[in-house]
Amino acid sequence: MLQREIDPEAQVDIEKFETQLARYLAGELEEDAFRVFRLNNGIYGQRQGGHHQMVRVKVPFGSITPEQLDMFAHLAETYSRGWGHLTTRQNIQFHFVDLEQVPALMRDMASVGLTSREACGDTVRNVMGCHLAGACPHEALDISPWAEAAHQHFLHNPLSQRLPRKFKINFSGCETDCGQAMFNDVGVIATTRTLPDGRREAGFRVFIAGGLGANPHPALALEEFTAREDLLITLESVLRVFSNHGNRDNKLRARMKWLVDTMGWEDLQARVLKERKLLVASSSWPGGLPESVQQHGDAPAGLGQGVTPTPVGQGTPVTLSRRDPYQAWDDANVVRGVAKGTVSAVAYARLGDVTTDQLRALASIQRELRADVRITNRQNLVFRDLTEAQLPLLHQRLASIGMDKPGAELARDVVACPGADTCNLAVTQSRGLADAIGVALDAAGLAEVDGIRTNISGCTNSCGQHHISDIGFFGAERRAHGQSAPGYQLLLGGYVGQEKIHFGQKALRLPAKNAPEAVVRVVQRFNDERNAGEVFRSWVDRVGGVTAIADGLRDLDEFPTPEDGPEYYVDYDETGPYVAEVGDSECAT
Numbered sequence: 001m002l003q004r005e006i007d008p009e010a011q012v013d014i015e016k017f018e019t020q021l022a023r024y025l026a027g028e029l030e031e032d033a034f035r036v037f038r039l040n041n042g043i044y045g046q047r048q049g050g051h052h053q054m055v056r057v058k059v060p061f062g063s064i065t066p067e068q069l070d071m072f073a074h075l076a077e078t079y080s081r082g083w084g085h086l087t088t089r090q091n092i093q094f095h096f097v098d099l100e101q102v103p104a105l106m107r108d109m110a111s112v113g114l115t116s117r118e119a120c121g122d123t124v125r126n127v128m129g130c131h132l133a134g135a136c137p138h139e140a141l142d143i144s145p146w147a148e149a150a151h152q153h154f155l156h157n158p159l160s161q162r163l164p165r166k167f168k169i170n171f172s173g174c175e176t177d178c179g180q181a182m183f184n185d186v187g188v189i190a191t192t193r194t195l196p197d198g199r200r201e202a203g204f205r206v207f208i209a210g211g212l213g214a215n216p217h218p219a220l221a222l223e224e225f226t227a228r229e230d231l232l233i234t235l236e237s238v239l240r241v242f243s244n245h246g247n248r249d250n251k252l253r254a255r256m257k258w259l260v261d262t263m264g265w266e267d268l269q270a271r272v273l274k275e276r277k278l279l280v281a282s283s284s285w286p287g288g289l290p291e292s293v294q295q296h297g298d299a300p301a302g303l304g305q306g307v308t309p310t311p312v313g314q315g316t317p318v319t320l321s322r323r324d325p326y327q328a329w330d331d332a333n334v335v336r337g338v339a340k341g342t343v344s345a346v347a348y349a350r351l352g353d354v355t356t357d358q359l360r361a362l363a364s365i366q367r368e369l370r371a372d373v374r375i376t377n378r379q380n381l382v383f384r385d386l387t388e389a390q391l392p393l394l395h396q397r398l399a400s401i402g403m404d405k406p407g408a409e410l411a412r413d414v415v416a417c418p419g420a421d422t423c424n425l426a427v428t429q430s431r432g433l434a435d436a437i438g439v440a441l442d443a444a445g446l447a448e449v450d451g452i453r454t455n456i457s458g459c460t461n462s463c464g465q466h467h468i469s470d471i472g473f474f475g476a477e478r479r480a481h482g483q484s485a486p487g488y489q490l491l492l493g494g495y496v497g498q499e500k501i502h503f504g505q506k507a508l509r510l511p512a513k514n515a516p517e518a519v520v521r522v523v524q525r526f527n528d529e530r531n532a533g534e535v536f537r538s539w540v541d542r543v544g545g546v547t548a549i550a551d552g553l554r555d556l557d558e559f560p561t562p563e564d565g566p567e568y569y570v571d572y573d574e575t576g577p578y579v580a581e582v583g584d585s586e587c588a589t
Helices: 008-025 031-040 066-078 099-110 144-154 228-245 257-263 265-281 291-296 325-333 356-369 388-399 430-443 512-529 536-542 545-551
Strands: 043-045 052-057 083-086 092-098 169-172 186-194 200-208 343-347 353-355 372-375 381-386 454-457 471-480 483-492 495-497 500-502 505-511
Touching: 008 031, 008 099, 031 043, 052 066, 052 099, 066 083, 066 092, 066 099, 066 356, 083 356, 092 099, 144 169, 144 228, 144 291, 186 228, 200 228, 228 257, 228 265, 257 265, 325 343, 325 388, 343 388, 353 356, 356 381, 356 388, 381 388, 430 454, 430 471, 430 512, 471 505, 471 512, 483 512, 483 545, 505 512, 505 545, 512 536, 536 545
Parallel strands: 169 186, 454 471
Antiparallel strands: 043 052, 052 092, 083 092, 083 353, 186 200, 343 381, 372 381, 471 483, 483 505, 495 500
């Protein structure tokens, strides 16, 4: 494994963690203080308690190298339980890491340019970007160097160390919004405008104050157009306003989205623009084009002449016209259309889990094909900058490690948070439900229905992003026949794209064990009734709305007695009676 000299700033982080860990273990550092310090270093407590930790490694805009994939394999087998978990925010997480081993793990990952710094806590979290940036025929700009610039600007930045609450930044290269900018504290979408002399200028639309959680809020456009040289200064201005005015007394109302309620949109917008105007006085003024953009450029991939580009984004139609395994994978997982003639292909990671062997194989494949690889926000990986001739070999290699399923934008690609397996806040085993849904769809012959997304969270906090999927679930404790039982709230009709966002509407509550059948029924009905090219949300509206669809599922909201259906009172992947255990929040998302 190729390792390099550890960055001096990362070395300081590691040495400080060792010092504070020693103080904590010796009883010299209070639990509350160490907890905040630990979280700011990306180390998150698990529901198992004791010294079991989850380590969240930041992967800015999902971009990853073969050396880093090899390192992930090393981390998984040395410190964790043999696999890593890809997240909806393009991180990778390792669970059941002993607290005492964290400094060694930090040293290992720093040797290949990785960090967990500010992956948790009240900080600027991992900066996200659409996974096809720089390889997408639809983009207005390649946002990759911009996401890298934002990551570098805010990492270790004194402004972002003790915020009122976490702060999330997402980038998308066009209005399709594959990067999901519309529900973040700052969402940046590349666009163009026509100048008075008729020339086209590329720049950005910046949306702010969005969020999910128990009270979702759509992001709002700060202004019509933000010039490229003004982007970083705009991001810092938003962060400064949030730091100055965010609620530091009530964590439940501390995210930036609440400032829209407390200040009013016009006041919030005016404060950000005023901050930007005067920020030139700052000694750290981040105006102009950042170094990463100057060095790498941000020109869009462009559209190949005479080429029909592959559709992308939520609701993408996928036609599996061929049944051969390679050809079906080609139909679903390959994106074409860029001017330089290269193609991109998705490697399907079921439930977002990637084993040690798979990680090493992926690193080997990336080297062999000299490909660019990125983590997607649907917990998969995408190989980019491929030639057409390389596709059969890539499929062969992925098939050998079980990552060759045609899953992109198909019903089988179910997203779930870690749930009650490890999270303190979760009340249900969301991963277990995701697995059960996949099995049920396969059994019903519906796993390859296109244009439909299912997302699951183990609680209301939306780590699984249940609000913005066609079919969404969040975990909830139910009471039936005098006993506690695992349950879910079903939502329908969530959507993000085209600079718009719709949050799913509540349909009905269900026993956990009946949720897979509910998905099968909804997917079957959508598949049978939709018009050509009709997206899920439009179908929902046309057939009478969420209530009408829920009416066909109400028979599923029934619990048998514990004697007649004991399995209803045991959660997925559990063996004993269900208990809704919730620990102290450590800000999981």
